[in-house]
Amino acid sequence: MQPRKRRRKPMIDFILIAVLASLTAAIVFFVLSDSGKNQANKPKEKANHISIENSAFDGISIATDTSNNPKVPYALHYPKTENDAFNKEVRAYVTTAKKAYLAELESLDQQDEDIVPSLNIDLETVPFKEHYFSFVLTNTTYTGGADEKSMVKTYFYDNVNKQQVTAAELLGNNKEYLNKLAEYVQNDLLTNEELQASIITDNVMAATTPKFENFERFAIRGDAIEFYFDDYEVTASAASTPVVAVPLNFINPILAEAYQVENTSAKNILSPPVRELDPNGKYVALTFDDGPEPGSTEKILDVLDKYNAKATFFLLGNRVQYYPELVQEELKRGHEIGNHSWSHPVLTNLSVAQVQQEVNRTEEAIRNAIGQGATVFRPPYGAVNDTVKAQIPTPVILWSIDTLDWKHRNASQLLPMVQKAMHNHATILMHDIHQSTADGLDGVLAYLSAEGYEFITVSEMEKLTSQK
Numbered sequence: 001m002q003p004r005k006r007r008r009k010p011m012i013d014f015i016l017i018a019v020l021a022s023l024t025a026a027i028v029f030f031v032l033s034d035s036g037k038n039q040a041n042k043p044k045e046k047a048n049h050i051s052i053e054n055s056a057f058d059g060i061s062i063a064t065d066t067s068n069n070p071k072v073p074y075a076l077h078y079p080k081t082e083n084d085a086f087n088k089e090v091r092a093y094v095t096t097a098k099k100a101y102l103a104e105l106e107s108l109d110q111q112d113e114d115i116v117p118s119l120n121i122d123l124e125t126v127p128f129k130e131h132y133f134s135f136v137l138t139n140t141t142y143t144g145g146a147d148e149k150s151m152v153k154t155y156f157y158d159n160v161n162k163q164q165v166t167a168a169e170l171l172g173n174n175k176e177y178l179n180k181l182a183e184y185v186q187n188d189l190l191t192n193e194e195l196q197a198s199i200i201t202d203n204v205m206a207a208t209t210p211k212f213e214n215f216e217r218f219a220i221r222g223d224a225i226e227f228y229f230d231d232y233e234v235t236a237s238a239a240s241t242p243v244v245a246v247p248l249n250f251i252n253p254i255l256a257e258a259y260q261v262e263n264t265s266a267k268n269i270l271s272p273p274v275r276e277l278d279p280n281g282k283y284v285a286l287t288f289d290d291g292p293e294p295g296s297t298e299k300i301l302d303v304l305d306k307y308n309a310k311a312t313f314f315l316l317g318n319r320v321q322y323y324p325e326l327v328q329e330e331l332k333r334g335h336e337i338g339n340h341s342w343s344h345p346v347l348t349n350l351s352v353a354q355v356q357q358e359v360n361r362t363e364e365a366i367r368n369a370i371g372q373g374a375t376v377f378r379p380p381y382g383a384v385n386d387t388v389k390a391q392i393p394t395p396v397i398l399w400s401i402d403t404l405d406w407k408h409r410n411a412s413q414l415l416p417m418v419q420k421a422m423h424n425h426a427t428i429l430m431h432d433i434h435q436s437t438a439d440g441l442d443g444v445l446a447y448l449s450a451e452g453y454e455f456i457t458v459s460e461m462e463k464l465t466s467q468k
């Protein structure tokens, strides 16, 4: 018998190939379907799409990360700049928010079919002075239960130096300025009518203690700096998200120079520099309130020039608006400009809002006249308390000698009133709205000059006496 060649039949080959092929297919299918299943369990990192688009501003792009998975939808928008370290920090914030959202959804045993969760990080880009940008990221999360919750994260970015600017830098790292700001924001929250029903005083106190990190959430928008708080941070409801808008005319004097707003129309006139003075010298600060007044103010300016005297004018806003050129003249001749309220009320009898209006309207009128705000404040009648002080961005200045010029209106009485009370480092109160004061001033300056006094501004006097 001829041994049969051990040869497989073509039919068997075909079957083998078919079996192998289907096995491979099964394995491929299994692997694919398994990874598909994993993806269904963990849709987070992979099922998203990040796009980067240019914004209207050079060097600033907008990143968008969205998930259309109906079980875990989200839409996240955030800025991308030319600073990698900054971008990394922003991304870390967004990623942390996303992870928290996904973790919370995962922790819910069974997602209620009726609840559509959402995570939205909205980005607003607000330019300031051409090259600064406030990035306001509003994170609104809903995972079922009560209301949506909004939290705000901001970044203030210098697009020329390509770096973030912190609240501390904004305030020139000045602790006094921080106290001033904290006081304003605290007061505003506590007296905000919209928040009254839900405000939690203890939380406000904690959130506004004067620490720079408490004021990191800010944006400069229009004529104010806005400070943000999260829902439930200082209130018991999410009905209205607390924002405190601090007017620039309040905050401008306490900002580091780079962030101050200037009025270019009067840029060439500068406030007189605070000079270095001899701690043992004889000095007097002359102050003139309630002006400006055409005629008497002009005469006073001429007498001051004659004695090379620098003085301080505490102006009423409702007069500044009519005589801006007189205010410019005062500044041009080297005198200091002070705010004396708008309409000369007793500030301690007013509400916080009314005090703010008196101070801020005047500040604005002065700024319109000379392109910069007042450097000092004097309350009408010297009536001041801590609440009033908290509304005033600059030092509050009173006086040590009252000439009562408003009462006697007699040029020849001005000098005796000064003589009988004169002391070194005196601050003398007069009013430039009275012609009698303008007429009697030469005699006063002649006397004080002969006595060896130099005439300085109240800021110089403050500096001199604080060194003692």
Ligand code: ZN
Residues within 6 Å of the ligand: 289, 290, 340, 344, 380, 381
């Ligand atoms: Zn007055």
